Amino acid sequence: MSHMTLEYSANLRADGAFKDLCEKLARFMVTLRVDEKAVFPPGGIRVRAVPCEDFCIADGSATDAGFVHAILKIGAGRSDAAKTATCTGLFDIMKAHFAKQFERQGLALSLELNEFSEAGTLKHNNLHGRFKQV
Template sequence: MAHATVEYTANIEGAFELDALLALIARHMREEAGGVFPVGGIRVRAIRLDHYVIADGKGMDDAFVNIDVKMGAGRPAEFRQNYFDALFASIHGFFEPLFTLRPLALSMYVEEAEGWKANTIHQRLQKAD
């Protein structure tokens, strides 16, 4: 399981390629994690935020992107540090052009999650091999 939720302020809608960002994160989870994340458990989604206040509320161009990542427990600390450092660097690079155009805050938080789930996508992927 590796799920990522990208939250972004409405005032940057269209200022970056949202689908390309989601694809970058999913690709990173599939290809750069060394098989740690089962492909059938990867979910990447975005939520546009229409209501928000940033800092003092006066910078109408102020914007933010926050990425929350949830993964199943048990991955070694060294893997988590190295993998998420690299993922954040890739995401930061993706937003580099936007950083030069406007005030922007970028953050990523990682949580080990315990949950209940049912998923037959794994079976479909096994049949496709």
């Protein structure tokens, strides 16, 4: 499982191109290889963007300020090298995607990785068979 949720301030919706960003991030995860091995099975990758309609940044006076906070949840067992390559690559994509906004307005980008054990998770998924990696 590799699920990424982008929480973002709704004032970025108009020119944030979040569908495009979700696709870029997913493609990166599909193609990421460390030590010649795929890091994520394609059938487990999900990327979604959720606007935060109600938000306050700092004291609320900077009305053009925005944020994008990415939360990546992955199952345990990947190497430190794989986790570092994942986070660095995803964050680089986010920074490049929002470079224009970063130049003209207040913008906070962040990414966190949450690794969990398989105990306590339930899954029913036929996507792995449909997206077998070549």
